[in-house]
Amino acid sequence: MKPLQAPLQAPLLLTRGAFVAYACLPAYPFLAWWNVTHFNTFAGTFAAYACVHINRPGLFWDVPRLLTSRTSPLSVVPTPHLLRMLPWFAHFLRNCRPERVEASSVALGSILARAEAAYNGVWEAAGVHVDDTMGRFAGSSSAAALPYAARHGYLLLQKTPDMMNASQSAAATRRQCVPGLRMEALTTAEVLELEPNLSPQAVGGGSWFFPDGWFLREPGALLRALSSGFETAGGEIRYSARATALQPNHDSVTIELDGGLDSLVVDQVVVACGAHSAVLARSVGDWVPLDTERGYHVEWKQGSEAVFTRAVCDPSQGYISSPMSGGLRSAGLVELGGTHAGPTPARCDQLEEATLNMMNPYAAAALGPRVKTADWLGFRPTMPDALPVIGRSPRVSRVIYAFGHQHVGWTLGGITGQLVTELIDGRKPSVDLQPFRPDRFSLGALL
Numbered sequence: 035m036k037p038l039q040a041p042l043q044a045p046l047l048l049t050r051g052a053f054v055a056y057a058c059l060p061a062y063p064f065l066a067w068w069n070v071t072h073f074n075t076f077a078g079t080f081a082a083y084a085c086v087h088i089n090r091p092g093l094f095w096d097v098p099r100l101l102t103s104r105t106s107p108l109s110v111v112p113t114p115h116l117l118r119m120l121p122w123f124a125h126f127l128r129n130c131r132p133e134r135v136e137a138s139s140v141a142l143g144s145i146l147a148r149a150e151a152a153y154n155g156v157w158e159a160a161g162v163h164v165d166d167t168m169g170r171f172a173g174s175s176s177a178a179a180l181p182y183a184a185r186h187g188y189l190l191l192q193k194t195p196d197m198m199n200a201s202q203s204a205a206a207t208r209r210q211c212v213p214g215l216r217m218e219a220l221t222t223a224e225v226l227e228l229e230p231n232l233s234p235q236a237v238g239g240g241s242w243f244f245p246d247g248w249f250l251r252e253p254g255a256l257l258r259a260l261s262s263g264f265e266t267a268g269g270e271i272r273y274s275a276r277a278t279a280l281q282p283n284h285d286s287v288t289i290e291l292d293g294g295l296d297s298l299v300v301d302q303v304v305v306a307c308g309a310h311s312a313v314l315a316r317s318v319g320d321w322v323p324l325d326t327e328r329g330y331h332v333e334w335k336q337g338s339e340a341v342f343t344r345a346v347c348d349p350s351q352g353y354i355s356s357p358m359s360g361g362l363r364s365a366g367l368v369e370l371g372g373t374h375a376g377p378t379p380a381r382c383d384q385l386e387e388a389t390l391n392m393m394n395p396y397a398a399a400a401l402g403p404r405v406k407t408a409d410w411l412g413f414r415p416t417m418p419d420a421l422p423v424i425g426r427s428p429r430v431s432r433v434i435y436a437f438g439h440q441h442v443g444w445t446l447g448g449i450t451g452q453l454v455t456e457l458i459d460g461r462k463p464s465v466d467l468q469p470f471r472p473d474r475f476s477l478g479a480l481l
């Protein structure tokens with residue numbers, strides 16, 4: 035393996051499939067994933083406004099309604115995994131108390147506010163910028179001339195004036211916790227001027243508009259470009275290498291791999307395996323109540339993206355429609371039930387129906403049938419307080435954790451990479467990592 039090139043150290047520890055089971059320093063860079071196409075999924079939005087998370091006071095009393103409504107964003111898969119989730123549920127409820135919700139928003143805001151600037155190190159290291167055209171990395175020739183980023187702002191739709199009123203306190207939290215965030219309230223007429231294909235009923239209460247919001251037209255194209263930049267600069271990527279356990283030694287860590295591959299002995303290891311990270315943490319004796327919020331996406335054929343100019347979100351039904359270069363995509367919903375249960379087809383039908391209802395009848399009719407082969411289930415890695423885990427293992431300091439980024443893993447990839455780099459280099463982290471420490475939860479605290 036080649037030695038790690040200095041400029042490509044951990045800034046390239048992006049999340050969302052781009053990375054990385056682990057980066058090994060100082061001598062052996064190593065990047066592994068299972069499925070490259072994985073990253074071409076999800077809504078693609080750069081969600082710097084997302085400091086308002088799913089924990090909230092009173093949520094417990096809403097659960098029966100949420101679990102029985104046909105259009106609810108929340109559902110569960112009846113699987114034995116729900117029993118294993120009990121510690122997660124218990125910690126989650128504790129983190130619905132007003133002071134905990136506020137503390138999480140403040141902590142999330144501290145990294146969201148730095149999220150976009152932190153990606154500059156990534157662009158520089160990989161020799162690609164998100165405002166460049168996709169060129170040879172695009173999935174189709176028609177998309178090659180388009181930039182990776184579609185910068186037209188972002189709309190958070192409000193169906194009724196009551197919903198708009200109810201969203202005021204969340205808006206205040208966003209303004210307070212993400213310094214510099216620009217957002218404005220639009221009337222129904224103003225929203226329809228921006229997106230004429232929306233149905234007036236979908237925006238009866240107007241919308242919040244984030245003028246600096248943007249999304250990735252084709253996440254897979256960016257992943258290919260970043261991977262290429264990483265390799266060009268001397269990094270090495272190993273595909274289909276799954277880590278099964280970490281074994282601490284006196285002056286190194288051994289990474290056990292499956293599939294008959296030789297284990298690796300490394301100086302330091304970064305565990306960034308999304309919802310699958312807890313197993314590796316457990317192998318060095320750390321317990322983290324990490325679970326998953328399962329989410330889905332559905333797509334329409336290429337050309338359908340013309341229906342919208344920007345990503346639009348219906349928070350009441352928990353999904354975002356993004357006009358990707360390959361066609362319109364609607365992504366979202368929260369389904370609890372772990373990573374082993376198969377997809378629930380009804381969730382994809384629900385996303386389709388909601389998307390069609392969001393549009394005026396002409397636009398909905400022009401969309402055509404959804405491309406069912408593109409239906410997708412993904413696993414958001416989520417801790418009970420909605421905060422990621424970023425920091426050294428309390429038991430084995432050569433192990434660094436970077437997982438649990440819930441709904442905003444792509445958004446927080448750059449800042450997470452930056453913070454991990456700082457830890458690896460032995461520098462003082464540029465953000466207070468206390469709220470993100472791996473040992474902030476314990477089973478004992480529930481007793």
Ligand SMILES: Cc1cc2nc3c(=O)[nH]c(=O)nc-3n(C[C@H](O)[C@H](O)[C@H](O)COP(=O)(O)OP(=O)(O)OC[C@H]3O[C@@H](n4cnc5c(N)ncnc54)[C@H](O)[C@@H]3O)c2cc1C
Nearest residue numbers: 049050051055077078079277307308329412442443444445
């Ligand atoms: C429907 C949906 C829409 C979303 N929309 C957005 C959005 O618009 N904006 C946003 O910022 N975020 C969004 N997210 C959230 C985002 O996708 C996650 O936060 C992000 O994927 C987490 O990144 P990660 O790298 O930690 O985990 P993952 O993306 O799951 O990646 C982990 C990687 O590690 C690999 N891996 C796992 N275990 C091992 C192992 N043992 N050995 C080796 N490799 C391993 C996996 O194969 C995978 O490649 C969305 C999520 C969903 C489900």
